[in-house]
Amino acid sequence: MEAKKTMHAPKLHRFRASSVPRTRFATTEHPAVRWLLTGITVTFLTVFLLFPLFTVFHEAFSRGMEMYLASFDDRFIRHSIKLTLMTAAIAVPLNLIFGIAAAWAVTKFDFRGKSLLVTVIDLPFSVSPVIAGFVFILIFGAHGYLGPWVEKAGIQIVFAFPGIVLATTFGTVPFIARELIPLMEAQGRDEEYAAMTLGASGWRTFFKVTLPNVKWGLFYGVILCNARAMGEFGGVEVVSGSISGRTNTMTLQIQQLYFDYATVPAFAVASVLAFLALVTLILKNALEWWSHR
Amino acid sequence: MSIQAIQIQKTFGSYRALDDVSLEVPDGKLVSLLGPSGSGKTTLLRILAGLEFPDSVETSRVLFHGKDVTATPAGKRGVGFVFQHYALFKHMTVASNIAFGLQSLPRRERPSRDQIKARVAELLGLVQLDGLAKRYPSELSGGQRQRVALARALAMRPKVLLLDEPFGALDAKVRKDLRRWLRTFQEEIKVTTVFVTHDQEEALELADEVVIMNNAKIEQVGGPQTVYDRPVSPFVIEFLGNVNRFVAGVGSSRSPDRPRDVLYVRPHDVELEPEESETHDYALKAKVQHIFSAGNYGRVTLERLGTHEPFEAEVARERLRELDLRPGKVVSVVFRHVRLFPKGQFLEADIKDGKLEAVAG
Numbered sequence: 001m002e003a004k005k006t007m008h009a010p011k012l013h014r015f016r017a018s019s020v021p022r023t024r025f026a027t028t029e030h031p032a033v034r035w036l037l038t039g040i041t042v043t044f045l046t047v048f049l050l051f052p053l054f055t056v057f058h059e060a061f062s063r064g065m066e067m068y069l070a071s072f073d074d075r076f077i078r079h080s081i082k083l084t085l086m087t088a089a090i091a092v093p094l095n096l097i098f099g100i101a102a103a104w105a106v107t108k109f110d111f112r113g114k115s116l117l118v119t120v121i122d123l124p125f126s127v128s129p130v131i132a133g134f135v136f137i138l139i140f141g142a143h144g145y146l147g148p149w150v151e152k153a154g155i156q157i158v159f160a161f162p163g164i165v166l167a168t169t170f171g172t173v174p175f176i177a178r179e180l181i182p183l184m185e186a187q188g189r190d191e192e193y194a195a196m197t198l199g200a201s202g203w204r205t206f207f208k209v210t211l212p213n214v215k216w217g218l219f220y221g222v223i224l225c226n227a228r229a230m231g232e233f234g235g236v237e238v239v240s241g242s243i244s245g246r247t248n249t250m251t252l253q254i255q256q257l258y259f260d261y262a263t264v265p266a267f268a269v270a271s272v273l274a275f276l277a278l279v280t281l282i283l284k285n286a287l288e289w290w291s292h293r
Numbered sequence: 294m295s296i297q298a299i300q301i302q303k304t305f306g307s308y309r310a311l312d313d314v315s316l317e318v319p320d321g322k323l324v325s326l327l328g329p330s331g332s333g334k335t336t337l338l339r340i341l342a343g344l345e346f347p348d349s350v351e352t353s354r355v356l357f358h359g360k361d362v363t364a365t366p367a368g369k370r371g372v373g374f375v376f377q378h379y380a381l382f383k384h385m386t387v388a389s390n391i392a393f394g395l396q397s398l399p400r401r402e403r404p405s406r407d408q409i410k411a412r413v414a415e416l417l418g419l420v421q422l423d424g425l426a427k428r429y430p431s432e433l434s435g436g437q438r439q440r441v442a443l444a445r446a447l448a449m450r451p452k453v454l455l456l457d458e459p460f461g462a463l464d465a466k467v468r469k470d471l472r473r474w475l476r477t478f479q480e481e482i483k484v485t486t487v488f489v490t491h492d493q494e495e496a497l498e499l500a501d502e503v504v505i506m507n508n509a510k511i512e513q514v515g516g517p518q519t520v521y522d523r524p525v526s527p528f529v530i531e532f533l534g535n536v537n538r539f540v541a542g543v544g545s546s547r548s549p550d551r552p553r554d555v556l557y558v559r560p561h562d563v564e565l566e567p568e569e570s571e572t573h574d575y576a577l578k579a580k581v582q583h584i585f586s587a588g589n590y591g592r593v594t595l596e597r598l599g600t601h602e603p604f605e606a607e608v609a610r611e612r613l614r615e616l617d618l619r620p621g622k623v624v625s626v627v628f629r630h631v632r633l634f635p636k637g638q639f640l641e642a643d644i645k646d647g648k649l650e651a652v653a654g
């Protein structure tokens with residue numbers, strides 16, 4: 001749905017600008033109100049978004065480029081980056097598969113409990129990540145329900161990499177599914193039915209008909225999911241135990257460095273995440289532009 | 294390939310969409326499903342296609358050429374289906390759309406690349422779209438899209454062609470052209486065809502047989518002439534073509550066989566006479582409201598004196614001139630042919646010498 005809005009907005013805008021004097025179409029509010037609203041928005045964005053972003057880079061480079069680069073020589077920092085990348089590399093594909101399966105089920109089939117499923121998908125948005133982290137400890141921890149079983153199998157989940165992946169995956173469940181469901185809903189089922197009458201198998205229908213129709217939305221969902229996976233903090237902090245060089249992801253490492261008064265390295269790592277966020281934004285806009293061209 | 298649907302029952306939740314519907318389509322014939330919105334036409338068509346299934350595959354059955362296909366999925370029935378909104382694959386060219394079915398065949402049965410290409414070209418010629426192979430659906434007009442959808446459905450040489458309001462989204466002129474084209478085309482390739490429409494003119498002009506549906510049931514099945522001339526129920530007569538409806542009864546109180554039920558008269562069965570002319574029991578008086586003449590016939594709208602029932606008459610142009618009709622003028626009205634449905638029966642009557650005379654049949 002969101003993608004749709006952005007598609008129409010520029011067209012409408014062009015139409016307005018060319019056909020009728022703009023003021024006629026703008027809201028009927030007093031100009032002062034307009035200025036006030038714009039002012040509030042700009043101030044808010046500056047204080048809460050632009051200024052912090054600037055600070056991150058400013059602090060990271062405060063001792064010069066050399067110090068900035070030297071931060072990445074640190075073994076623990078390197079490990080944290082590696083851990084974050086590995087986590088995302090598992091959590092994102094997991095959610096990709098889940099998101100597609102859920103969206104397909106919800107939009108192409110009718111079954112009981114469908115709306116409940118859609119609500120459950122949103123759960124990670126409404127549950128605090130910290131709580132989610134604790135839940136995993138309750139399940140897999142030494143005294144958890146499955147703890148003894150897991151121990152017997154020789155797998156360590158809590159305070160280890162699997163736990164980090166679990167918490168991250170949980171937090172990012174909604175992104176891809178939420179992106180796909182409205183899109184696939186809007187597409188309807190007729191093209192799939194057409195493929196069926198032409199004798200195509202379910203796989204062929206999915207890969208040749210459904211997937212190409214939602215590919216931009218899917219990319220968009222993956223990018224957002226990835227950004228969120230790398231930025232995950234609360235849940236991961238609880239399940240990982242924050243062991244530097246072992247279970248510290250980038251976000252956890254940043255916190256630890258900062259507490260240790262290692263300001264430049266802390267902001268240097270933060271700048272990598274901030275940079276990733278910027279790339280995500282640019283990619284997102286590029287995708288929108290491409291897909292609606 | 295002949296189609297038989299036997300006692301089809303279909304419910305959505307508690308809503309009954311098809312109630313014990315049986316239908317037979319002879320091999321090579323073109324049959325139209327006609328009915329108001331929500332009457333179950335699409336549902337029946339989709340059950341024939343295998344895109345939807347009856348509530349029970351034991352009591353409801355679909356036979357193709359005598360073979361039970363009730364539980365066979367769409368892809369294995371050998372049907373071509375054309376959707377109301379085309380359902381073309383948006384991201385594929387016209388050629389890829391048409392080739393999709395052939396390319397979905399298992400490798401052993403799949404024709405070679407060149408054979409597929411040749412078949413696509415042949416189909417494009419058939420639907421008169423040569424040269425548009427490389428276009429995308431978004432670059433085509435509605436009529437062109439519809440023909441691509443048809444070509445795609447025909448690519449697998451289906452034994453049965455099913456069309457759901459194929460011309461519903463097109464303007465009147467394109468509709469008419471495509472309709473004629475489909476008729477000649479169907480006669481040429483002799484594929485058993487069922488198409489859904491809610492346009493009665495389309496159904497009557499195109500079909501060998503018309504199936505009129507209402508409220509999850511079939512009201513009547515018959516040739517276009519039959520359903521128009523011999524409707525079996527008030528619903529059918531009202532649904533097909535223009536008809537005048539008189540509730541108040543016709544004729545003077547002296548008449549012993551005065552009908553009390555609703556009486557239906559087609560506009561072309563209404564005859565107008567000068568007011569003062571000698572009339573009989575079934576005549577009535579009416580005031581001219583409006584005259585519109587185009588072509589050989591004029592359409593006159595009138596209002597019956599006394600009851601104010603509005604009705605329409607179709608009068609030859611010359612007759613219009615003879616009568617010197619003008620809005621406001623009062624005329625005598627005589628019905629040549631009426632239909633009534635006393636106590637659920639159907640009675641068709643000619644009026645001769647002032648007497649209601651039932652037509653046998």
Ligand SMILES: Nc1ncnc2c1ncn2[C@@H]1O[C@H](COP(=O)(O)OP(=O)(O)OP(=O)(O)O)[C@@H](O)[C@H]1O
Pocket residue numbers: 305308309310328329330331332333334335336337491
């Ligand atoms: N998948 C479905 N779920 C629930 N109800 C349905 C479904 N499909 C059809 N119906 C209902 O069944 C009834 C018949 O629908 P159908 O689509 O067959 O009508 P139709 O005759 O094709 O009408 P139209 O001319 O508007 O296309 C309608 O009342 C519709 O709401």
Ligand SMILES: [Mg+2]
Pocket residue numbers: 334335336489
């Ligand atoms: Mg329909």
